[in-house]
Amino acid sequence: MITTALRDALRARGTETALLCHTGAGARAHLDGLPLAPSDAVVDLDARVLGEPLELRDLWERDSGPEAGLVAVVAATPADLHRCLAAAADLPRAVQVVVAVVDTPGHQEPPLPSAPAMGQWRELQEMRVRRAGRGGWLCELFFPNGVETPQVLDAVWFGTRGRRRGPALAPLAALSGPEAALWRPGDTGARGIGAAGPVPLRRVTPVGDMALRVGEGTPPEWTDEAVPALDRRTTGVDAWERIAAPGGAEVRENAGPSDIAPVDELTVNPVGFSKDASGPMGDLTVHGDRAVVRQGKKDLAVIAPDGSVTDVDLSRMRHLRCVRVDWSGHTGPTAAVRAVASLAAGGVPLVGGPLPAWATGLGAPLADLITAADAEGLADPLRREEYSVRLRRTALRLHGSRSRWRELGALAGVPVPPAPTVSVILCTRRPDMVGFALAQIARQRGVDVELVLTLHGFPASLPEVDAAIAEYRATGRPLVLREAPADRIFGSVLNDAVASTSGDLVSKWDDDDWYGPDHLADLVQARTYSGAELLGVGQDFVYLQEVDLTLWREGRSESSSRFIAGGTILTDRAVLEETGGFRPVPRSIDTQLLIAVMRGGGRIYRGHGLGYVLRRTGGGHTWSEDMAFFLRNRIQQWFGWRPSALLEGEPAPFGRPVTEYTGELR
Template identity: 35%
Template sequence: MAWTLRGGRDRQRDSAAPPAQEAAAPRRPVNDLFRGLAGTTLVLVTDPEAVPLLPKDPTALDARVVHLWEHDLPDEWEVGVEPGWSSVLLVTMDRSTLRRAAAELPDTGPVTEVGVWLVGARDVAVVVPRPEWTPVRRLEVQQLERPGRGVSMVFGFVRTVRSRRVLQEVAVQAVQSSRRERSGLVTAYAGRRPAPGLDLRAAILTDPTAAVDPERVVPPDVVVAGPSLAGTELTEHHVLGRAPVVVTDPGLDPVDELVFTPRGWRREPPHPVVDLAELTGPAGVTEQTVKRARGHRAVRLDLGTTPTADLLKLTMAGIPTLVTGSDPRLAPELSELLAAAPELDDTLVRDAWSVKLRRATFDHHSTLAWRDGLAGRAGAARLRTGPAGLPGLSVLLATKREHELEGAVARVAAQVGAEIELVVATHGFTADKARLTEILGREPVLLAFDDDVLFGDVLTGAAQAASYDVVMKMDDDDWYSPHAAHDLLMARRFSGADVVGFPAEFVHLAEHDETIRRNHASECWTTFVAGGSLTLSRDLLREVGWFRPVRRWVDGQLLSMVIASGGTVYRTHGLDYVLMRHTHGHTWDGDPDGFRADGTVDRTWQGFRPPEEGL
């Protein structure tokens, strides 16, 4: 196909159109989206499933449609050459396809308007323009209808911009995260599409030998190539001092865990088990599919007819999934869970199975785990992190109760799926380091503070002595499952929140010797989590002034400071934690009967009864 160049002036938007940010309308016809874009519009479609939702006659709307899976646009536009369009509109299904396509977008030359149309989305989101961009004169976000659907976002600029940079920033900001996608591993792709998840530095090569082009200033560590290129070996690149590794058998593509998350989990959905075919269309499992699935007790599918990628999107999001058939490429742990589906009438059993499914999927099929595996194959040991690509965690254990210390250390020693450092801060007594080392299996960091030191200062001393970038506050008497540390790190990854923690969903009331489960919402944004589970970065802790120097309510003080500074708090599931409510010895007060207020209790058990279904 031959592209004509633009001559003369662009067809300009009506000068009466309001500048800057326009008021939101209830819904806007799709054709109006096309008509409202400046000049001729280049429409980039990422997936065949989105094509039927385009206007029937795009040319009548002064639009040219290009399919990204078969285009011949240049990777870089020649300097001084202007394209035959003034605006670019990217049409894609949802955030997952947007983030996958971001790395393979071609250059479209200088344009004045850039838009994104998510045809399978319902939620409107606004992207914050980057400070180095040309000033934005118009930012319009709209829900759409007839003949298509979804939501759109359009940026109008004072001067021309390169659409690729704008669209990639939209992909970056499409997920809620206070931490941008950062990885030291540089990848390239040859003979196949990029893997899901955002990797904006990934080079798309027609030939893997292009990875060692002497002119390439950022050569890849790994070239992920199609099976036909098996056995390809590359020469050394002068920048790397080594040859990039060609991988043609990376396994199943990962799932973008920042898009398909457990957020919005429903403990008691109103609808029965449903066949996946009743929830999906030609595009397979999308974000909207997952939202619809949350209203059902479980989803049923056959791997003989359903792409395995669709299964993984469901299980990553924690959807209970009843499967027939198998795929040998699935992680054995996940396959075993799917083959042993429990009865799902009991909400606790259903909750626990969902947690196990999402945990196994995250550990073996997330982008973190996938990239960590590639780093290992490339011999880039320094780029590898902890299990499943998770960061290391420093557990802060501050205690005044010497009789609780050994049990608390044993609970840390039992943690699995995370690389953990234990920092013990004794408050008013000195611990036996040899005994704690025996229980833990390695030496803890051991600090001792006088009895009159404020509790907040004790915790600050522990945090400042920690080695890892992420810290978790653990209470000495509460119960934690062996997966507690892992699941908090997992929630921190998929939520992107500044602080994550558990709900105080399970409580053991010593006064009554009973365990209660409360109707606490989980997998949601919040302003409060259990203090014995606060997990956040040391950088954030430092920025808010560490733990406040107080004797009581240290957890609430920290959460208040984080929220006041614009930070976010996420509450994950509650099956890893039991709050132990004694008659005395807490740094907070509260009536034990307040835990049993009418309408707040889901069920009760006599005695101490941890939710071991979650193990």
């Protein structure tokens, strides 16, 4: 179907120049046999050397620049389309743009592009989005006058994520050399430059805050005194065939994570993770001349020579219990490290035994996790998911593109924007639970936390409350204290608390539940890759206090969802403004917020629930479900309080010891 659509597009363009591009394994085959004119060109975006001009003939010369009659891009997967956007940044304007994606993972939304906000598409004549085969999509746009092709590609890809783009890559970068696009996936603002510089100006300002030069030999002397440059090597420099050749390359045994092209966390992430631990083991190994993930005699995924892994690759191995890493193969050391880091970032449980010296680019924390993994232990679904969370958390922190560029910016001496701050809103009616709740918040790590504590119906002067607040403030974390009258409606109390926050993000907290020390950090990380307006976790772990029983319940995690635990909500301040905040009602406040987000076209994302335990007593909750509701759909149960290992136990409460509490529960 894709080839047929391209043939029709070539026929419709008349005598105007067409540019046909491809990216990802197998995408080139869809361009075979097309009737090309002498002035047409076929471009492999994966092989583009940024900084070298794109040689095209017979383009229209418009006031706005060169213009083609047709630009078509065929991508094997959404990950390939996103990765190539930096390489596509200098594609010419076009009156017809065709974007084809050969295959997509099951969780992806249709690629429905949204028009840019400055009127660039007001003359749009026609747009068609249709299926291409079982898992592919075809998007065609027609304009009377040429539009920016990279902008169209960007809009098509982000159509698969909804409205929210997530944190931008910073600092701005200019790129040079082969494989440079690997370092800035999805960045249509990155500009190709010559290897010696300088970085061009846009009016009076350089188009990049720093430059990254990727190559194989000694780079030329850098000529731009205003913009710093860093140098990195391609993945082919230390390919095994070069190392094995007479006088060949040396193995980079002292490489660190910052020497490795990053993982594109917007496409390579744990979305779609399966809790099923009954599947077979796969192998990351070599079959023929290719690195593959193999199950028995079947190749589930073929790893690109540069080590790139796609979202479709991950979806094809979600049923595996784990993947065993064969360190003896792969294209070369750097490519192998990229592949392993990508699988780990996707939450694929990995086992591999002792790591070779050349795998130092993984980083010690990630290497230690893989080395200590036990394949037999991963047959237990809880242990498997706990290990997967540790892997993905560590890999995304060490190898995600946003964290990588913050590190590169620091190496180049370029300031980067601060990480988002989180304001936690805690509203409680129970003085005896204040110390317990503050202890949970105080041990949060990996995020900058502000606490807005609202005492609903009692004063801060109570001894146990005053002691808990003093101990929390001794940690050095900011605390905003509020008191609300007992008769003020709960939803209004929450809105008043939000008005007192100063953080970029707002998280709701319950006073009686347990939270692991990485609860907030994991949600902030998921906010980066999920594209969701609101995030939280499910009630995977529930402690039934009446019968002293802990349940681990079924339920998908790392997926879009209509329901999350209200005590785990994390969202942007702007989302609360757009949805009207919490409704001024006494019950079902959290559910009403979720409904408002969905009604406005927003996405709700459910992260893993292993760092949260919902406490349930006999009654008095604003969410009314009896004990039988929680006993259904349980995977395992234990007598006593038995959380996931990711909770890391229970912190000692601030103030007076928590006793069996009484009074109305929220």
